[in-house]
Amino acid sequence: MKxxxxxxxSNKSPEELEQLSEEGFSKFRALKGLIEKYYIKxxxxxxxGGIYLWENEKDLMEYIEGPIVKSLPERFGLEKPPSLEILDVTYTLNS
Structure with a gap:
C-alpha cells in the first residue's frame, strides 16, 4: 500500500472548497486502486488537500499523472503546484 x-x-473560499470537494466525490469513488481519501485542512x-490510501504504486502514479491532478491549479485557483509526498505503508494495526 501507498x-x-x-x-x-487555494484562493477559493471555504464554501467554494467544500462544494468542489463534494462535486468530486463520485470521481474519487470510481478511481481504480484508491482505498480511502481524507480531506484535510x-x-x-x-x-x-488530501490524504489518500492506495492499493499500489501503479494506480497512485496514474492518479498523479492524470486529469484530476492536472486540473487542480485552474479548479482550485492555485498560485503554485501542490506539495506531494508519497509514503510506503509498512504494516497496519490489522496486520
Missing part, C-alpha cells in the same frame, strides 16, 4: 499526502493553498498554514 499513502499520498497532497497539500496546497491546516488552520495555521491555510493549506488544504
Amino acid at each position: 499513502i499520498l499526502s497532497m497539500r496546497f493553498k 491546516n488552520e495555521e498554514t491555510g493549506e488544504v
Whole structure:
C-alpha cells in the first residue's frame, strides 16, 4: 500500500472548497486502486488537500499523472503546484 499526502493553498473560499470537494466525490469513488481519501485542512498554514490510501504504486502514479491532478491549479485557483509526498505503508494495526 501507498499513502499520498497532497497539500496546497487555494484562493477559493471555504464554501467554494467544500462544494468542489463534494462535486468530486463520485470521481474519487470510481478511481481504480484508491482505498480511502481524507480531506484535510491546516488552520495555521491555510493549506488544504488530501490524504489518500492506495492499493499500489501503479494506480497512485496514474492518479498523479492524470486529469484530476492536472486540473487542480485552474479548479482550485492555485498560485503554485501542490506539495506531494508519497509514503510506503509498512504494516497496519490489522496486520
